[in-house]
Amino acid sequence: MERTISGMMGKGSVNHNTRAFTAKNVDKERSRDNVEFCHSDIKEVYHNLFDDALERYNAKQKRSDRKIDDYYEKIRRGKQEKLFYEVIFQIGNKDDMNVQSNEGQLAKEILCEFMEQFQKRNPNLYVFSSHLHMDEQTPHIHIDFVPFIRNSKRGLDTRVSLKGALSEQGFKGGTRGMTEWNEWIEVEKQELSKVMGRHGVQWKQLGTHNKHLSVLDFEKQERQKEVAELEQTIFGSKEELSDILHQQIAAGQETEQIRKEGEAIRQEVSELTATNHLLKEQTETLTGDKEKLLSENEKLEKQQKKLQQELNKMVQSKEVMERNIHAYDEDVKWQLAEPGALMSAKAYRDKKALPIVEKLKEVVKNLTIKCVQLAEQSKKLTVKVDGQQKQISRLTDKVMEQSDTIDRLQEKASDFGRLERHFGREQVQSIVERSKVLEQAEKANKRPKRAFEMSR
Structure with missing residues (x-):
């Protein structure tokens, strides 16, 4: 049995991964079959990873304007690094590894085993949220992580850096087509293929001219649908919010009138x-x-x-x-x-x-x-x-x-x-x-x- 392996960078929608938001392509009846490997508050993760380094950094600063009050907010507002990154791994597609088939259940077992050693293989990628989805058409796993390096010579001695984190793990990149990220993805695919091999599934490597829709394109289409649904939901929420605001204004006016009457009574009493x-x-x-x-x-x-x-x-x-x-x-x-x-x-x-x-x-x-x-x-x-x-x-x-x-x-x-x-x-x-x-x-x-x- 041969199956393709897809590994791609995700957009990092934690609400989507945890099903706080349910897209149209999600079967809610099968959401109970999903697997949550871990899920932590990212702000707490930042405190655990960087607070000591932040204290050391601020202690060295002689000018107060160079001190950092909140490292999480600095990264969130900055443009050099993202707060976290997401990678998605999938075996096969909706036709040959459908979640409702025996092959889909096999894919679930392989991905769970693959995830067991992921953090150990990647010590510079702090995984704070990871979910296996069985409520869409093809089993796939979302891994959200914060990349960090230690002993940095600039900024905090422990700080966020995707390029630095992958470099410390041995991925140097060097070309436009083979960056640190691409090198790392290929190595993780190899690790996934080893797990597949232990379950009797061979890695089918596709050429550059694949007639079938790639998993990445499929994910992009699904995300576009999700964005459209979100926009519609936001529009409806705005109208509902407007109604609520009008009701709040009316209630506020009525409350103010009651408060004035109560104040007059209170004063008289x-x-x-x-x-x-x-x-x-x-x-x-x-x-x-x-x-x-x-x-x-x-x-x-x-x-x-x-x-x-x-x-x-x-x-x-x-x-x-x-x-x-x-x-x-x-x-x-x-x-x-x-x-x-x-x-x-x-x-x-x-x-x-x-x-x-x-x-x-x-x-x-x-x-x-x-x-x-x-x-x-x-x-x-x-x-x-x-x-x-x-x-x-x-x-x-x-x-x-x-x-x-x-x-x-x-x-x-x-x-x-x-x-x-x-x-x-x-x-x-x-x-x-x-x-x-x-x-x-x-x-x-x-x-x-x-x-x-x-x-x-």
Whole structure:
């Protein structure tokens, strides 16, 4: 059995290889028969291969503009090298190695065995994605790899280079028709032919004038179909995207309107909440003041009663004095006796009149002092009573004023309750909590930073 071998450079469509995108020529029912040898994120591959070299390269640069931030992005945007390369190998064609035939299954076994030693044969080609397709007409294998060299004298000491990688593996090229790539492909075909030989299949090498459509041309046609389908898909996606954008704009406008309404409600609730908190604090303060004033008023009333009792005592003392004075008129001991028959005027004066006069003087003096004291005490008590009366009046007015204020505060609290009943307690509480968070954030932003925070 003789079969041709095709080895060509692919376009490197990883989405096609992994079937993230399914072309029209792909039979989805047979995609389960495909084989995935490996599939890694190419960015991670670049990190693993080149990060150490990139760090060494940047450490040597004295000018910051010559440093490389991301080697993957540098290669992607550059024109000298591609991020990765792809090679496709196929045995036979759709007529003699069709996937639905026994020969197609044989081709699958040969390609799997060929792939087993591919990485070992090519140490400078880092294979990160490789897939065998059995859902098209002829089995074939896609191998995606990053070519790299070590100990480079320019740029990174480990860097991307297809020509350098193949050169380090012994392929020198030298002519336009026999480049490093062509030499390498021929050697890989020889390796594939050895595997074919172990399975009883000989390599049929075609001449330059082949009447049949080559695998490369077939792949080109299939890729053109895929590109056309992709363009149609992209066109439809653009229209769908346009519709989505219009819907997003409308939704954004509606969301903005709802946000504004919510902001107005939030502001109103925030103001009412702040007012309610303030009113509660004022109510508590005024209630405490009211209790204090009532207590002071009660004390003043007790003092007033005490003063009144003292005044009553003074009146009683005055009445007692008046009764005592009347007693002087009637008591015998205060009466001036009649002079005796043989008593002289001088003796009468010295023995009878003067002693009584002295007693009267002493009594008058004591009564005068007592009256002055009582008069002064009465005056002070009267002034004190008048002052307490005025203070009681002021406290009474203040209590009435605070009662009115408490009534107004209770009315404000009722308004807040109405707001909760209208919007719902949970919604109002949610808005209140968000308002608190925003207020705390604003306070935190306005609060001056400490020295150690600013020095960070």
